[in-house]
Amino acid sequence: MKNSILVRTVCTSLAVCMFAGMAMASGSSGSSNSKETGSVTIAETTEETTTTEEAKVEYEITNTTFLHYTNSIDNEEYVGIIEITNTGSTYIYLKECTFDFEDNDGHLLQTEKMISKSPDVIAPGEKGYFFNDGLIDDGVSLENGINLVPNFSLEIATKGAEAIIEYEVSDLDLRDGDYGGVKVTGRVTNNTTEETNHINATVTAIFFDSEGKILDIGYTYLDPISAGGKVSFELSTMLGNSEMSAEDVANYVVIARHTYDFNW
Numbered sequence: 275m276k277n278s279i280l281v282r283t284v285c286t287s288l289a290v291c292m293f294a295g296m297a298m299a300s301g302s303s304g305s306s307n308s309k310e311t312g313s314v315t316i317a318e319t320t321e322e323t324t325t326t327e328e329a330k331v332e333y334e335i336t337n338t339t340f341l342h343y344t345n346s347i348d349n350e351e352y353v354g355i356i357e358i359t360n361t362g363s364t365y366i367y368l369k370e371c372t373f374d375f376e377d378n379d380g381h382l383l384q385t386e387k388m389i390s391k392s393p394d395v396i397a398p399g400e401k402g403y404f405f406n407d408g409l410i411d412d413g414v415s416l417e418n419g420i421n422l423v424p425n426f427s428l429e430i431a432t433k434g435a436e437a438i439i440e441y442e443v444s445d446l447d448l449r450d451g452d453y454g455g456v457k458v459t460g461r462v463t464n465n466t467t468e469e470t471n472h473i474n475a476t477v478t479a480i481f482f483d484s485e486g487k488i489l490d491i492g493y494t495y496l497d498p499i500s501a502g503g504k505v506s507f508e509l510s511t512m513l514g515n516s517e518m519s520a521e522d523v524a525n526y527v528v529i530a531r532h533t534y535d536f537n538w
Contacts, residue, residue: 329364333358333360334361335357335358339353339354339355340352340355341515351407351409352409353405353514354406355491356405356426357402357403357488358396358426360397364398364430365434365437366429367428367429367534368402368404368426371425373385373386373423373425375410376420378421379418383410384410390404392405392478394533403491407490439466439531441462441465441466441499443462443530448523450519453516455515456510457510458492464504468501469498469500469501473495475499476496477509477528477529478529479493480527481518482526489515491511491514
C-alpha cells in the first residue's frame with residue numbers, strides 16, 4: 275500500500291571552507307512503465323546560514339522519494355531518498371541526516387539515524403543523496419498517515435577540490451534482481467596512484483523513471499583496488515523498492531568515489 279506522503283526539511287546546520295569534481299556513468303534500460311509512488315511535497319524551506327560573504331552553502335532539494343508497502347512476509351518496508359543539488363560556488367559536504375516519521379498531526383511514529391549518503395561531497399552543480407530503506411516498526415499505526423521528515427546537516431568541504439577522488443565506471447548492465455528489485459553489474463578502475471581498501475571506496479546507482487522521479491538507490495563498498503587496477507561489482511535494490519523492475523527504469527546513474535568521511 276502506498277499513501278500520499280508529505281516531506282519537509284526541518285533543520286540544516288552549515289559551516290565554512292573551500293573546493294572539489296564528480297565521475298558518473300549513466301545507462302538506460304528500455305521504456306519505463308512508471309509504478310505508483312507516494313506523492314511528495316516540500317512543505318518548509320530551510321533557511322541558509324552564511325558565515326562569510328564569500329563562503330556559503332547554497333543548495334536546493336531537487337528530488338524526493340518516499341514510499342512504503344507491505345512485502346511478501348507482511349512486513350511494512352519503506353524507501354526514503356532526498357536529492358540535494360549544489361547551487362552555489364563552494365563544495366558541499368553531506369555531513370549527516372536523520373529520518374523522522376510522523377503522522378498527519380505531527381506525532382512522531384519512528385526515527386531512523388545513520389542515514390546513508392552518497393556522494394558525500396558534491397561540487398558546484400552536482401547532486402548528492404541522503405537515502406535509506408528499511409522496515410516500519412511493528413505496532414506503528416498508519417491510520418493517520420505517515421510522513422517523512424528529514425533533518426540533515428551540510429558543511430563546506432574543508433579540503434575543497436581535493437575532497438573528491440573519483441573512479442572510472444565501465445561495462446554496466448542492468449537487469450531484474452533474483453529476489454525483487456533490480457541489479458547492476460559493472461567494473462570500476464582506480465585511475466589514481468593510491469590503493470583503496472575495503473571501506474574507503476564505494477559505488478552508488480540511482481534509478482529514475484521516465485519522468486525523472488527517483489525509484490530507488492543501490493549502494494555497496496568496492497573490493498580493494500590497486501593503483502591502476504580494476505574490480506567488478508554487483509549491487510541491488512532487493513532490500514529497498516523490491517517492487518521495482520528493470521522495465522520501470524528509464525535511466526540510471528552510477529557513481530564510484532573514495533569516501534570523504536571527516537570534514538577536518
